[in-house]
Amino acid sequence: MHEVHEVNDGVHGPAAGHVRVRLDLGYDGRDFSGWARQTSRRTVQGEIEDALRTVTRSSRRYELTVAGRTDAGVHARGQVAHVDLPEDVWAEHREKLLRRLAGRLGHDVRVWRVAEAPAGFDARFSAVWRRYAYRVVDQPGGVDPLLRGHVLWHDWPLDVAAMNAASAGLLGEHDFAAYCKKRDGATTIRTLQRLEWERDAHGVITATVRADAFCHNMVRSLVGALLFVGDGHRPVDWPAKVLAAGVRDSAVHVVRPHGLTLEEVGYPADDLLAARNREARNKRTLGGGPGPGCC
CATH class of the missing domain: 3.30.70.580 (Pseudouridine synthase I, catalytic domain, N-terminal subdomain)
Structure with missing residues (x-):
């Protein structure tokens, strides 16, 4: 049966x-x-x-x-x-x-x-943004054992200001093919709304990443590129140059998944849910509609 x-x-x-x-x-x-x-x-x-x-x-x-x-x-x-x-x-x-x-x-x-759910709600297609956090430490002794399942250890000192400067060049609507694992029939055009790094009092460095949607491996690839800037292995303008090239760069490392957390999903007002649901199903082009709301 x-x-x-x-x-x-x-x-x-x-x-x-x-x-x-x-x-x-x-x-x-x-x-x-x-x-x-x-x-x-x-x-x-x-x-x-x-x-x-x-x-x-x-x-x-x-x-x-x-x-x-x-x-x-x-x-x-x-x-x-x-x-x-x-x-x-x-x-x-x-x-x-x-x-x-x-x-x-x-x-x-x-x-x-x-x-x-209110009328017109679709968890995937009604969403207008997703916010992720990636957490990393660069302390010589490694990660606090109580945080080890949620924080990456990077074995080089990191310059947060340099990573923020490099992040600014990635904001906006772009084809993120250089930072995504390609899937047949899926667009890699996304609008990156926020990408910021901050070190807290305990030494944990958090990247806050928000976009209308994310393609496969996008956040982890962006973080990998920016860590290379932070530790001095690449110049500040390198991540933006990789983005503009539009192809996967073997130097872009997809960092391990355990540092990544989906923190929040944003939705419009209830009376706009149905319109967003319909709009997000259109395949996206640069300068066009918002495209599918998948990650």
């Missing part, structure tokens, strides 16, 4: 007889093989979908749509997803769903909020 999946394209909202539910969640990515469900590996999507089916006592799996699919080892504090549930399932379980999920899910993934 084949398993039935609840699937909807999302353009016109949930199918008849269904309710779209928004989930706000977070997870420690170290023991997950990324977000997307896989048949033989533990993933965040698989974990939550299995928990949903169990706590609602359903024979079907209800598929999650996520704001940004994270890679293996990447964490999230402010991830957003939606799921379309039959009206009777939602009516029966809505009041106790959050607590029941907490009792079923592993300790490294938490759903913080469950609520009926």
Whole structure:
């Protein structure tokens, strides 16, 4: 007997007889093989979908749509997803769903909020920006053992001012092909809205990276290039030159995933959700529309 999946394209909202539910969640990515469900590996999507089916006592799996699919080892504090549930399932379980999920899910993934989504909401396509943080230390002794799963150790002193100067040349709308792993049929044009570095009192250097969307490996590649500027191996203008060249540079290192956390996803006002949902599905060109809202 084949398993039935609840699937909807999302353009016109949930199918008849269904309710779209928004989930706000977070997870420690170290023991997950990324977000997307896989048949033989533990993933965040698989974990939550299995928990949903169990706590609602359903024979079907209800598929999650996520704001940004994270890679293996990447964490999230402010991830957003939606799921379309039959009206009777939602009516029966809505009041106790959050607590029941907490009792079923592993300790490294938490759903913080469950609520009926406003009209036009799509966790992926209604989003207008995603904000990530990448954390690194350059202390000679290495990373605080209590932070080792979330902070990268860079074995060279880093010049934060130089990294900020180099970051400024990457802001705006560009084709980030030089910093992305190419996927067939997917555009690499993105608008990088913010890229800043700051060292805190404990020596942890945090890169705050915000864009309308991210292509595969984009944040980790940008961080890798900027660390080379910070430690003096490349000049300040080098990352912008790599961007302008438009091709992958073998010198751009994709840094390890454990320093990266999805911190927040931004959405427009409720009355603009549907318009953003439709607009973001158009394939993007430079100077054109916002394109698909995937990471």
